[in-house]
Amino acid sequence: MINTIIFDLGAVLIDWNPHYLYRTLFDSEEEMIHFLANIATSDWNEEQDAGRSLEEGTEMLVKRFPDHEANIRAFYGRWNEMLGAAFDDTVAILKKLKESGKYKVYALTNWSAETFPVALERFEFLSWFDGIVVSGTEKMRKPQPEFYQLLLSRYDVKPEEALFIDDNKRNILAAEQLGIRSIHYQSPEQLTTELQQLNIL
Structure with missing residues (x-):
């Protein structure tokens, strides 16, 4: 589950x-x-x-x-x-998941530690996450398996109980190799459909 x-x-x-x-x-x-x-x-x-x-x-x-x-x-x-701006339709999906109270929500991002503070300041919704793992801070990145494992270990997440959403197929395949169910993001509409199929939305 x-x-x-x-x-x-x-x-x-x-x-x-x-x-x-x-x-x-x-x-x-x-x-x-x-x-x-x-x-x-x-x-x-x-x-x-x-x-x-x-x-x-x-x-x-x-x-x-x-x-x-x-x-x-x-x-x-x-x-x-x-x-650029936030993708509001996807942010709305994040908001629904967070407000449901059923899920922990985390971010796993390839991002320089030196530029990520700009995003933190600009996008208020980043404060909604229960944790954010930034590649530049950790000095490892997707699709390296140890980067995914770091998030799982840090927040005591079981792979079989997690769902990973990423636009990069390379990163999706790496997550699936670790036993993490994944959605290859293409649009908010497609993401909504797939989350509904999984009875998550």
Whole structure:
């Protein structure tokens, strides 16, 4: 019986997208896409999510791509401009689950420890969680199994009693390997349907 719901944050509850910033910095969509696919890549950003300092990550990339220094430094220098609004429909689902009193709700997020305080300040609903495990703080990240295990151990959660919600299929597969039932998030409507099928909503 499920008594614990574990949410991812980015792209599920919070809109974060580098395009918001870089569309203002590049003359064309093609240039922007090339920069984010080949220079300031998601793999590079995930190393900061896993605990590497923003300064170290930035300086490493500037050294490799000196011609792109200004745009590289903008990634964390203007990081706030990549942070969009909350996804209100998904936040409403979180609210229903929390207010039902039937479930503990936790967040398991790949997020730099240095930028996460910005989200905490901006999004009041983050205070609703019974606990939040941040990759940058723990120096491990999804889909590493020990990161999921950390949350389970810290909050005394049994895998078979938990449900994990994430937009990244890679992260879903890792959770399922640990025996955690999961929902691959695609939209609030789809999430609602799947939660109703499980008699959770």
